[in-house]
Amino acid sequence: MTIILWTAIVILFILSFAGIIYPVIPSIVMLWAGFAVYQFFINPHALSVWFWISMVILSIVLIAADIIANGYFVKKYGGSKISERVAAVATIVGSFVIPPFGIILVPFVCVCITEILMTKNPVQAVKVGVATIIGFLSSSIAKALIQIVMIVWFSLAVAF
Numbered sequence: 001m002t003i004i005l006w007t008a009i010v011i012l013f014i015l016s017f018a019g020i021i022y023p024v025i026p027s028i029v030m031l032w033a034g035f036a037v038y039q040f041f042i043n044p045h046a047l048s049v050w051f052w053i054s055m056v057i058l059s060i061v062l063i064a065a066d067i068i069a070n071g072y073f074v075k076k077y078g079g080s081k082i083s084e085r086v087a088a089v090a091t092i093v094g095s096f097v098i099p100p101f102g103i104i105l106v107p108f109v110c111v112c113i114t115e116i117l118m119t120k121n122p123v124q125a126v127k128v129g130v131a132t133i134i135g136f137l138s139s140s141i142a143k144a145l146i147q148i149v150m151i152v153w154f155s156l157a158v159a160f
Contacts, residue, residue, distance in 0.1 A: 005041050009034040013151055020140050020147075021103060022095045027143065028059050031150055038158065051157045058150050065142040073135035079115065079128035086114045087132045107132050 012034035019027030035055065039047055074084050087107045094106030108129040115125035 002042065005037055009037050012037070016147055017144065020143055021100050023092050023103075024095060027147060028062055031055075031147060032059070035154060038154075043158075047154075047157055051153070054153065055150060058146055058153075062143055062146045062150075065146065066139045069139035069142060070132070070135035073131040073138070074111075074128060077127045077131035078124055079111065079131060080118055082118065083111045083114050083128055083132070086110050087135075091136060104133055104136065107136065 012030045015025055016027040016030035016034070019025035019030060032055075035047070070087060071084055074087060087110070090107035090110035091103055094102035094104070096102065097106050111132045112122075112125045112129040115128045116122055119125065
């Protein structure tokens with residue numbers, strides 16, 4: 001039974017990384033589900049209060065990294081609030097259109113079209129589209145690093 005539970009934990013952690021490419025899969029929920037499987041079905045006493053507090057803080061940072069990075073780069077290159085929203089929706093839609101490339105191409109194209117319609121300046125629109133890509137990639141790297149920290153912390157807490 002323990003092997004099945006550990007297999008479930010590993011699968012949940014893998015799914016958390018899949019959530020970086022497919023935003024429909026909630027990365028943070030997958031991580032917490034893995035922690036919960038361990039806590040409730042394997043060893044309810046191994047994970048300390050400090051572990052749980054740290055995971056809450058890192059979860060908040062994980063969510064904020066996504067929002068802040070995307071918004072920062074779109075604003076930095078002169079994008080509008082509407083472009084930020086279009087980029088968020090297009091990222092989700094793009095994960096289903098020619099995966100995994102759609103997650104980059106669809107937001108880029110959608111933001112470019114939005115900015116052209118709003119500003120009538122194609123050069124500015126392309127800059128904002130590129131900013132969308134930079135924001136997505138930087139937030140993806142940040143999320144992956146934070147998830148790795150969370151999983152390593154979990155592994156250390158379980159091992160010791």
